[in-house]
Amino acid sequence: DQQVKQNSPSLSVQEGRISILNCDYTNSMFDYFLWYKKYPAEGPTFLISISSIKDKNEDGRFTVFLNKSAKHLSLHIVPSQPGDSAVYFCAAKTNSGYALNFGKGTSLLVTP
């Protein structure tokens, strides 16, 4: 069963605008959430994370928002740059677990 869902397979944004990538989860035991970025033929690269005790975490152009009641998180990238074009994976883990549960990814294209 897919416990982490990224319902948008793709997203296209103009350079300089905001990119918003969404992620929903079903397991209420998840307490840590991560975003990874992946280029073709490479491994996922860690981008930003958030603990369930927070509702926002910011790192430069990247901000992750967590809405626990809605079991929803989002990644905001502003301003978007062509180099941000990649597949973005949302992942989650439980407090007692080691495994990361991944969504299927959203392919972001930032056009000049």
Add this chain to the structure above:
Amino acid sequence: NAGVMQNPRHLVRRRGQEARLRCSPMKGHSHVYWYRQLPEEGLKFMVYLQKENIIDESGMPKERFSAEFPKEGPSILRIQQVVRGDSAAYFCASSPSGQGVYQPQHFGDGTRLSIL
């Protein structure tokens, strides 16, 4: 290169052969994780190991798949008698040991396994 090293990057096997995938964790990391990615899918957890110990293998298929992380040398994911459905990208990740603040897993570039 201080990152997670996986080899080979590409591996082609015929049905029934064995596949061995190797992973050297980042320097200072003693926890290793293996994930599999099928086409158009996200990564699926397979197994979590520490040196000489399998901690969690809940994602490993019950047959033909095994993993080890010996005291010396890389972690090995071994697939015996491969079938077409084993074709996938296999990613290794590592993280530091210890308690306290959670440390994200860092991934290698994967091994792309193709079964003929």
